[in-house]
Amino acid sequence: MQATTTRPKIIVTADGAGVVSHAGSRLLADVADRTTVTGELSHALAELCRPGTRHDPGRVLVDLAVAVADGATTISEIDVLRDQADLFGVVASDSTCWRLLDRLDDTALARVAAARARAREVVWDQHAERHGRAFPPARVAGRDLDVLVLDLDASIVICHSEKEQAAPTFKRTFGYHPLMAFCDNTSEFLSGVLRRGNAGANTAADHIAVLDQALAQVPDQHRHGRPILVRADTAGCTKGFLAHVRDQRDRLVNCEFSVGWAITDRERAAISAVPRKVWADAVDADGGHRDGAGLAELTGLLPAAALEGYPTGTRVIVRRERPHPGAQLDLMETRDGWRYTCFATDTAAGQLAFLDARHRAHARVEDRIRTAKDTGLNHFPSRTFAINSAWLTVVMLAVDLLSWTQHLLLNGHLAKAEPKTLRYRLLHVAARITRGQRRTFARIQQSWPWATDLATAFARLHALPVPAG
Incomplete structure (x- = not known):
């Protein structure tokens, strides 16, 4: 044919x-x-x-x-x-x-970073001229947040040849382990530090350095005039880093944090002590009801030693939901059929459902990192x-x-x-x-x-x- x-x-x-x-x-x-x-x-x-x-x-x-x-x-x-x-x-x-x-x-x-910050101030003014506001709002649970949101996260960049300071990573690969900060409102890549492949995920000094560089990129009138939320995963839940976030208030920068919190035996004991009727309903990304997911505050159920050294007002909130197929569960989760995650925040007010949805929106940083890897980050x-x-x-x-x-x-x-x-x-x-x-x-x-x-x-x-x- x-x-x-x-x-x-x-x-x-x-x-x-x-x-x-x-x-x-x-x-x-x-x-x-x-x-x-x-x-x-x-x-x-x-x-x-x-x-x-x-x-x-x-x-x-x-x-x-x-x-x-x-x-x-x-x-x-x-x-x-x-x-x-x-x-x-x-x-x-x-x-x-x-x-x-x-x-x-x-x-x-450092001079290049300062030049980028000066240009960013112009960009935000231009955005305000066109849209009536300096930056778009971060959206959580179907509502807009009138705050700046800075997301910190690290990612592995694989190297396929010998490069200076490239090293084996915790994922059993070989390469670098940069730590980065993005603005969730604008998708801008504010700051980053290139690190060895075996650099620790929860290194407070690196988080402090990246946060300081990111804050320096925010124009002064917005850094000192608006609330700023700093989000990170459990790697950011170190006493030194959270204390540094809180110390920004002494510099007239109204910073709050929302970071992942690791679950250990003391958290499992606190979760077991939560009365069944205390669990509150969770919401999804659009603000609708999330079937099967519940929230509870563990702050008062944890031993005092668990929060010692953390900023005053730190709250620990737990989320439970039915595990998806293939999820890796510990013995407690296997026994009672729930998958648990915790996060810590120093936000004093707000419903648990909103605070949880706000923290879970940190997952958008994975999109920012993927975009960066598609724009040169994946190949040094x-x-x-x-x-x-x-x-x-x-x-x-x-x-x-x-x-x-x-x-x-x-x-x-x-x-x-x-x-x-x-x-x-x-x-x-x-x-x-x-x-x-x-x-x-x-x-x-x-x-x-x-x-x-x-x-x-x-x-x-x-x-x-x-x-x-």
Whole structure:
């Protein structure tokens, strides 16, 4: 039987002119310029600018972040931008990018972080200009929270070759174990620390460092003017870290915490002492009734020694629900048929169902980490630890560029889409370059389903207000 096809016959040649690909990625580069992050980075890294060079270090860092947001996983893939001068202008070579990352020591990275914080203040002002509020609300149990939510979590990044400070991990893999902080309201990648693969999950010093860096990224008027909720899993439930969260109040930062709490024999004994009628109903992510799930407060049932050293007002709340098939249960859970989890918070008021739903929303940080791994975090390019630490900063900048583009310029599904979807629909689209009226036009194929969305995003970009001077 002869095969049939409806594909038109084509003849492929390599003599096209005036055509560019990845035209949508120019939007990210322009976002960096319009939000002042390019200028701030140029100023912060001015000391690294060598005499006679034509490449500004801040611009090089932005171009590298644009390439990573576009899907690059290695430094050499900066050529995707470099080979299209009509679209991106003069872009540094991969060797220039290597040299810049090699020169980004701790002092330079601190200046980059400060530059990102100054640009973030502009972004939040621009968001307020367009949407009437500086940042979107975090949503919990079907309702909006008028607080900033910072989520901390660590994740394993597997290395397939020998890299400096890569080590065996607790998951029996080999690589790094970075600790990161994201803003749940905006999906921004606020801070991160690259660590050895065998770094402890519950290291208080690392959590304190990452939290301090994350708080420094929040504009002053919001850091001192709004409540901030710090969420973490059980790795964040250390006395030193929670005391540091509480100490922020002495700095006029109204911080509260909600962290996982490990279940030991003393918690099991307290759970056994909870009267059956005390268990309250839990709610699901939309605020509806969660069948079979119950909540109870263990604070008064735990021995005093269990809470010794924790901030005053720390509460421990337990959740029980029927285990899903395949769940790993301990002896107590196997015996009574419930699966238990606990968390600790210093929020004094609120129904248990709301506090539980608020804490369980910490699971969204897994989505943020997955997005970051799809934007360069899953592949560290160098054998040198210092260069890989600088690469982590590039990843943070790339994730922020995607987030800012979505919140400032896109609507509907595109405003919440995964990076892979954005690349397919917007960033990797081709266009034809034409010139006329002393202007350059990038003409997207009019039949492309998202051509209007991309053109509208560019129009919105040029309408964004920028600070004077």
